[in-house]
Amino acid sequence: MRGIVNLAEMVNKVADGGANAVLLQKGMAKHGHRGYGRDIGLIIHMSASTSLGPDPNDKVQVCTVEEAIKMGADAVSVHINIGSETEADQLEKLWLRCRRMRYLGYAFDRNDVPERKRYKEFK
Numbered sequence: 001m002r003g004i005v006n007l008a009e010m011v012n013k014v015a016d017g018g019a020n021a022v023l024l025q026k027g028m029a030k031h032g033h034r035g036y037g038r039d040i041g042l043i044i045h046m047s048a049s050t051s052l053g054p055d056p057n058d059k060v061q062v063c064t065v066e067e068a069i070k071m072g073a074d075a076v077s078v079h080i081n082i083g084s085e086t087e088a089d090q091l092e093k094l095w096l097r098c099r100r101m102r103y104l105g106y107a108f109d110r111n112d113v114p115e116r117k118r119y120k121e122f123k
Helices: 007-016 026-032 065-070 087-104 116-122
Strands: 021-025 041-045 075-082 107-114
Touching: 007 021, 007 026, 021 026, 026 041, 065 087, 075 087
Parallel strands: 021 041, 041 075, 075 107
Antiparallel strands: none
């Protein structure tokens, strides 16, 4: 499978290109986020799913707010599939994470994506 071979090198290129932050899963952060060169913010993405599970639209939490902060995150990101069967659960978890980040004084981002089967309804 083709993809990024050297994550640290890619983060360097992104920073040198002028980006002010990178968005990474927690497993990638320790290999790709740098503590040298031009400063670049770190956003840890806290949600995941796979296409092999019974419901690929059911995003689950794979990182805690505290883990993200310990890794040096400036902010966290959460993915929500709007219109999915598990939307209510995803939104409740979003609220809990957002409340925790605000309490700790950190930024928060969300990634709202319409569920694939219902995408045409959102156009």
